[in-house]
Amino acid sequence: MLRVVYLLLGWLCVAVGLVGAVLPVLPTTVFMILAAYFFAKGSPRAREWLVERSVFGPHIKAWEAEGAISTRAKLLAVAMMALVFGLSVYFGVAWWVLAIQAVCLLAAGSFVLTRPAPRESP
Template sequence: MPPHPPVSVRSRLSRWGWIALGWLFVALGFIGALLPVMPTTIFLIVAAGCFARGSPRLEAWLLGHPRFGPTLVAWRRDGAIGRRAKGMACSGIAIGYALFLFGARPGVGLAVLVAAVMGGCAAYIVTRPAPSD
């Protein structure tokens, strides 16, 4: 049997890049778990995707995490978001918009544009199915 071809430097760098990016998103997700103004789940979904490309072991660790794993698995399996998470996300969007209005004092055009984008995000969240546990 011929020996395995050497792993190219490029694929090794790509793997480590995905792992580093995954850890960055894990860190942002854990910060989001502690700070009410930052999301958690979206960062962990992206981290799981990065780990899937760089390290199946780290991906399995994240998907098996007792606190965050079930949410990530439900998203992967069904594109599902739990009712409580939907409420928290939409509340966060509303609070963020209120802070934007009072803090930035935007003109009408910008306020409507930001409201439309945030409303679209909220609509997407609300229309996702509930987990089928």
């Protein structure tokens, strides 16, 4: 039964990650890494399918092997964070929401930027 739960969580993460590929407010790579984790516990075949995708596989492998994020992915992530914050300012989001958003985005951006680059770039 637990394997089924892990498999469902894995597919949920894949779905949210694919939505994140279109919407700048959801981090695609994080959800794909989570999907790989859940698939490893629930379905090795599904994990292999995900890790073998040319778009996500190298990033997942780099994270699992080295805790690394490619320079391109770092720049894209930080750019999307800045875009979301800029849109929030543009649309007049309340100051206290902007403050919370700024703290969260600064923390997330700092984390992403301080990860090493993979030895072999994905």
